[in-house]
Amino acid sequence: MAKRKDRGLSKEDLRIWRAVAESVAPMPGKYLPPPEPGETVAAPVEGKAPPRPRAKPSVPSPARPRSTALHELDAATAHGIDHRMAQRFRRGQLPIDGTIDLHGMTRERAHDALNRYLAQAQGRGDRCVIVVTGKGQKGPLEPHTGVLKATLPRWLNDAPNRARVLAFAPARPQHGGAGAFYVLLKRTR
DSSP, X not given: OXXXXXXXXXXXXXXXXXXXXXXXXXXXXXXXXXXXXXXXXXXXXXXXXXXXXXXXXXXXXXXXXXXXXXXXXXXXXXXXXOHHHHHHHHTTOSOOOEEEEOTTSOXXXXXXXXXXXXXXXXXXXXXXXXXXXXXXXXXXXXXOBOHHHHHHHHHHHSTTGGGTEEEEEEOOGGGTGGXXXXXXXXXXX
């Protein structure tokens, strides 16, 4: 029988430890060594039922599947890319692989053109593209109301584009400013 190391525990501490250890089910392949000669096991506390050993699971629980839910994209966050890459992306420091100009189109025509363009760009292996929506027109008594600019985030979050896009951010002035967006595409595997 293997000798236990003296851990400096008193007999009372050892007795209490054994009572606690016997109240739980051991892990598979592990066992509780028998008490040393002269060691006594703590009696259960009066008024309480002795703890029942836990049943061993007959089948191991399956691994938790990875979450397939995609985060909703917004211009402030970039999920799925590291901090440095996100910073370079938002600053417009990534190489621009292509541009699509949607301003002047109707909403339906722009949506179709965006879907086709993003699919083709991802198929070519493009990584960062610019989508020009325009700033919108300003009426005499109303603020800027860019229909395409306001609708683009929803289009990027809807299928099939959400599966293609990692992030988007407003473009810097040298790339179109308030009337354009950077779109970071996922790599095809």
